[in-house]
Amino acid sequence: MDIIRKIWNALPFPDQTKRLLIIFVFFITGWLVVRHHLVPPTFGQRGYYRAAAVDSIAALPISFVGQSQCVECHVDEGAVKTASYHRDVSCEVCHGPGAKHLDDPSANSLLPAKERTLCTVCHSYTASKPTGFPQIEPLTHNPADPCIKCHNPHDPKPPTTPSACGACHGEIARTKSVSHHASLECTFCHQTQELHKISPRAAIPGKPANRDFCGGCHSRSADSPKEIPRVDMDSHGDGHLCWQCHYPHYPEAL
Amino acid sequence: MDKLIEQLQHNLSQVVGFIYPNEIELHWGILVVVYPYITGLVAGAFILASLERVFNVKEIMPTYRLALLTALSFLIVAPLPLLLHLGHPERSFEIMITPHLQSAMAMFGFVYIWYLMMVLVLEIWFEYREDLGRWARSGKGWKKYLHYLLTLGSLDHSEKSLRFDHKAVTFITIVGIPSAFLLHGYVGFIFGSIKANPWWSSVLMPIVFLFSAIVSGIALMILVYGLSTLIRGKSIDMACMNKLASYLLYVLIIDLSLETLDFIHRVYESVESINIMGQLISQKLFISLIVVQLLLGTLAPISLLVLSKFLRLPDELKRLLFFLSAILVQIGIFSTRWNVVIGGQLFSKSLRGLTNYKMELLGLEGLLIAIGLLVLPFIILTVMVKILPPWKDQKPAVS
Amino acid sequence: MDRREMEISRREFFQKAALSGTLLFIIGPKVKDSVAQVTESGETITHHYAMGIQVDKCIGCGRCVNGCKIENNVPREPFFYRTWIERYVITVDGDVVVDSPDGGISGFPETKEKDAILRSFFIPKLCNHCANPPCVQVCPVGATFSTEEGVVLVDKDYCIGCRYCIQACPYGARFLNPETKTADKCTFCYHRLAKGLVPACVEVCPTRARIFGEIGVRSSQLTRFMRFNELQVLKPDLNTEPRVFYANLDGAVK
Numbered sequence: 023m024d025i026i027r028k029i030w031n032a033l034p035f036p037d038q039t040k041r042l043l044i045i046f047v048f049f050i051t052g053w054l055v056v057r058h059h060l061v062p063p064t065f066g067q068r069g070y071y072r073a074a075a076v077d078s079i080a081a082l083p084i085s086f087v088g089q090s091q092c093v094e095c096h097v098d099e100g101a102v103k104t105a106s107y108h109r110d111v112s113c114e115v116c117h118g119p120g121a122k123h124l125d126d127p128s129a130n131s132l133l134p135a136k137e138r139t140l141c142t143v144c145h146s147y148t149a150s151k152p153t154g155f156p157q158i159e160p161l162t163h164n165p166a167d168p169c170i171k172c173h174n175p176h177d178p179k180p181p182t183t184p185s186a187c188g189a190c191h192g193e194i195a196r197t198k199s200v201s202h203h204a205s206l207e208c209t210f211c212h213q214t215q216e217l218h219k220i221s222p223r224a225a226i227p228g229k230p231a232n233r234d235f236c237g238g239c240h241s242r243s244a245d246s247p248k249e250i251p252r253v254d255m256d257s258h259g260d261g262h263l264c265w266q267c268h269y270p271h272y273p274e275a276l
Numbered sequence: 277m278d279k280l281i282e283q284l285q286h287n288l289s290q291v292v293g294f295i296y297p298n299e300i301e302l303h304w305g306i307l308v309v310v311y312p313y314i315t316g317l318v319a320g321a322f323i324l325a326s327l328e329r330v331f332n333v334k335e336i337m338p339t340y341r342l343a344l345l346t347a348l349s350f351l352i353v354a355p356l357p358l359l360l361h362l363g364h365p366e367r368s369f370e371i372m373i374t375p376h377l378q379s380a381m382a383m384f385g386f387v388y389i390w391y392l393m394m395v396l397v398l399e400i401w402f403e404y405r406e407d408l409g410r411w412a413r414s415g416k417g418w419k420k421y422l423h424y425l426l427t428l429g430s431l432d433h434s435e436k437s438l439r440f441d442h443k444a445v446t447f448i449t450i451v452g453i454p455s456a457f458l459l460h461g462y463v464g465f466i467f468g469s470i471k472a473n474p475w476w477s478s479v480l481m482p483i484v485f486l487f488s489a490i491v492s493g494i495a496l497m498i499l500v501y502g503l504s505t506l507i508r509g510k511s512i513d514m515a516c517m518n519k520l521a522s523y524l525l526y527v528l529i530i531d532l533s534l535e536t537l538d539f540i541h542r543v544y545e546s547v548e549s550i551n552i553m554g555q556l557i558s559q560k561l562f563i564s565l566i567v568v569q570l571l572l573g574t575l576a577p578i579s580l581l582v583l584s585k586f587l588r589l590p591d592e593l594k595r596l597l598f599f600l601s602a603i604l605v606q607i608g609i610f611s612t613r614w615n616v617v618i619g620g621q622l623f624s625k626s627l628r629g630l631t632n633y634k635m636e637l638l639g640l641e642g643l644l645i646a647i648g649l650l651v652l653p654f655i656i657l658t659v660m661v662k663i664l665p666p667w668k669d670q671k672p673a674v675s
Numbered sequence: 676m677d678r679r680e681m682e683i684s685r686r687e688f689f690q691k692a693a694l695s696g697t698l699l700f701i702i703g704p705k706v707k708d709s710v711a712q713v714t715e716s717g718e719t720i721t722h723h724y725a726m727g728i729q730v731d732k733c734i735g736c737g738r739c740v741n742g743c744k745i746e747n748n749v750p751r752e753p754f755f756y757r758t759w760i761e762r763y764v765i766t767v768d769g770d771v772v773v774d775s776p777d778g779g780i781s782g783f784p785e786t787k788e789k790d791a792i793l794r795s796f797f798i799p800k801l802c803n804h805c806a807n808p809p810c811v812q813v814c815p816v817g818a819t820f821s822t823e824e825g826v827v828l829v830d831k832d833y834c835i836g837c838r839y840c841i842q843a844c845p846y847g848a849r850f851l852n853p854e855t856k857t858a859d860k861c862t863f864c865y866h867r868l869a870k871g872l873v874p875a876c877v878e879v880c881p882t883r884a885r886i887f888g889e890i891g892v893r894s895s896q897l898t899r900f901m902r903f904n905e906l907q908v909l910k911p912d913l914n915t916e917p918r919v920f921y922a923n924l925d926g927a928v929k
Contacts, residue, residue, distance in 0.1 A: 036440045038405065041428040042398070049393075057373040062833070070376055071820035075830035082866035085746045086875050111881040115738050119745050143782045144736040144881060150762050150786060150795035151734045155882075277853050284754045294773035296800075296847025297759045303838040303851060363836015363856030370816040370835060381839050382815035471913055472809060472845035625847055626929045628773055 085119035106177035293629025307357035319460035320493010321347040335519035341666030349657040474549035495605035525581040573608010577601035722824040723890040727900040732884035735797035739876035746875035753777040757861040758801035802848040802861035803917030810840035
């Protein structure tokens with residue numbers, strides 16, 4: 023006891039600070055002890071986080087097994103689909119996630135995928151979809167029938183080749199139908215091979231190449247009905263191509 | 277959860293324009309408004325107390341100890357709103373054991389502990405040590421023992437020892453001023469450093485927070501000093517009141533200038549976000565920003581204080597004007613915090629739409645809890661004043 | 676040293692300077708340098724995952740949103756999304772109208788502005804897994820972090836639910852999971868990557884609008900995508916360095 027008292031008195035700071043010091047040492051030690059026990063064991067191993075969290079996230083179960091798993095058993099469907107327009111549409115998009123089915127195929131069957139809504143979620147018309155993506159108007163396109171009555175979803179070639187271009191190019195067809203060019207067939211300007219209807223990108227339709235094509239109807243000297251507006255092909259438009267200013271599918275637009 | 281969904285459905289119906297789908301839930305509610313408001317009062321009250329010590333402003337001597345105790349009472353409550361709004365309050369200790377040093381928020385623990393332990397508690401302890409010893413010797417009942425415990429057994433009242441106390445207090449105050457700036461500047465930085473949010477992201481944010489903190493702290497001390505003196509049946513020291521009111525006026529003017537500078541800067545720069553900011557102010561924040569914060573909370577008290585400074589008014593009327601200004605300032609500063617915290621979440625980060633905040637009344641993040649948190653410091657202060665009487669004009673009740 | 680490496684090392688330099696600049700570094704747990712994966716032959720592999728988005732292939736069908744919710748057990752209620760789709764309609768008057776009904780999970784109805792559309796398109800969104808992530812910077816406890824592969828994850832067993840990261844994310848990619856009361860967001864389906872699969876949204880996208888892969892790997896779909904497209908990231912001015920790259924991104928997208 024005396025020794026402690028001697029040391030206490032020998033310390034060269036005022037009495038108050040010595041007492042405060044004890045309290046601070048007590049708190050800091052307490053904090054260090056608590057910290058030592060509470061910091062998770064894997065914290066800081068790979069970075070400023072709990073390394074164990076990465077492992078527990080990596081170990082989460084999956085729901086979608088991926089197309090390659092499906093076609094191992096469903097070989098025929100796989101073979102048909104791989105060669106069709108729907109080759110990029112994974113099986114589980116329509117049939118639902120397959121993890122449980124893969125574990126025990128007989129106990130967990132997947133969706134038969136027959137409803138119209140499964141198709142219209144992609145194929146109903148909206149103006150925002152990219153040009154060329156096949157779209158229909160569900161209210162007018164055989165509304166009472168399931169899609170699979172006419173279309174095989176694994177190979178969705180149209181039952182007959184499209185009678186009109188609007189089946190795929192709906193946006194253009196709509197625009198054109200209310201324009202002054204409504205009466206023109208698409209093929210009047212676009213030379214289209216039959217192959218385009220089956221394999222669109224293998225045979226891209228042609229487009230007019232020069233001013234003279236439009237001049238066929240719109241030049242002063244053209245042999246066409248009188249109501250059609252005429253321009254002087256030599257002076258009009260400064261040598262620009264017609265479609266650099268006019269949108270041929272809706273020529274009256276600004 | 278059903279209640280949350282119902283509330284989000286309601287919010288969805290209030291959305292104007294486009295917001296990101298995840299933005300429908302507004303994440304920082306009334307409790308996060310209360311937090312910077314309370315820390316502002318702490319910093320402001322402390323800076324006021326420091327004026328007496330460091331700059332020797334004798335007039336405000338009567339508020340010195342009271343300001344320290346007020347700051348401490350509010351500081352004790354400051355972390356509670358944060359704690360209550362956490363998704364997992366039981367994990368809050370992590371901020372002390374694994375603080376992420378790049379995170380402004382992780383500094384909370386350190387700034388808080390530094391300010392609580394190293395500045396406020398130490399300063400109060402040195403300031404009261406002599407009195408505590410006296411009360412411990414001459415007191416009666418349980419208070420005697422409590423006071424003795426608080427002295428930590430340090431009963432040396434020699435002149436040398438007391439001189440050390442005085443020096444320690446001055447030293448801590450000098451350290452304390454930057455610490456108070458740090459405490460509240462840091463709260464401003466939490467918002468000001470979020471580059472994703474153009475309403476918050478501003479270098480002026482910590483400085484505006486700081487000056488509004490000083491404004492609110494001085495106004496609080498006008499109220500606390502005035503009311504406590506009236507309750508005790510003593511007469512209010514008008515010299516002290518006049519000085520406090522002058523300080524309040526000066527800092528209010530600085531605060532207003534800074535806010536105006538920020539406003540002019542934003543309008544003049546007129547970057548991408550200016551349109552949505554304009555909509556925000558004119559549609560969602562018109563009442564709380566233009567009417568309450570600017571007119572009622574800033575311009576009105578400035579006018580009242582100017583009037584009372586330049587007109588020869590009787591003391592009673594002056595006091596009334598001071599009180600009125602102080603109350604208006606409190607409402608204004610609370611509004612300021614609201615406009616920063618809630619306002620910053622009312623527009624989409626897509627800058628294409630506005631959303632809505634519907635405050636709960638009950639519930640953990642509701643209005644009642646917020647009011648409770650604002651009353652709690654006054655209860656703590658009442659208890660503290662009983663244990664550590666700050667009045668120089670009165671011996672403690674026990675003697 | 677190429678530009679990318681230089682940028683990374685500069686960032687590291689600033690981070691280290693900031694770390695050592697503060698005296699507080701002594702009290703943080705000791706952080707080891709992150710370890711790269713090492714194969715049996717002693718080769719080090721560091722993955723750098725990234726996603727490419729071909730805007731003009733997105734049809735707004737919402738299969739990714741749906742698949743993500745199933746795969747990751749995201750609450751079905753329409754306020755919590757790890758990925759979502761926005762529709763932009765730019766009218767002839769120059770107005771930009773954006774919507775995302777239920778995150779696009781059930782596709783998009785026909786737009787109201789259909790008579791006055793100048794341009795319109797869909798934008799899939801998700802966590803950008805930034806190389807310079809503001810959410811990781813602000814997390815006070817190290818509960819959100821970048822893995823060595825550049826995937827930004829949340830440790831739901833360590834997150835305190837302060838929601839600072841949600842405020843700091845410029846893209847609205849984070850939400851508070853109402854079940855766990857912790858921050859939640861896209862993980863690039865980290866649990867699927869660990870099993871050699873692609874993220875669920877990529878798996879179920881019927882038009883290959885999303886391409887997933889590793890940066891810097893030769894002969895991969897992602898590298899090909901990055902080679903042949905002009906790429907853009909979201910909000911580049913915020914210097915977050917996203918790892919989700921968009922091809923043909925319109926300037927109206929924010």
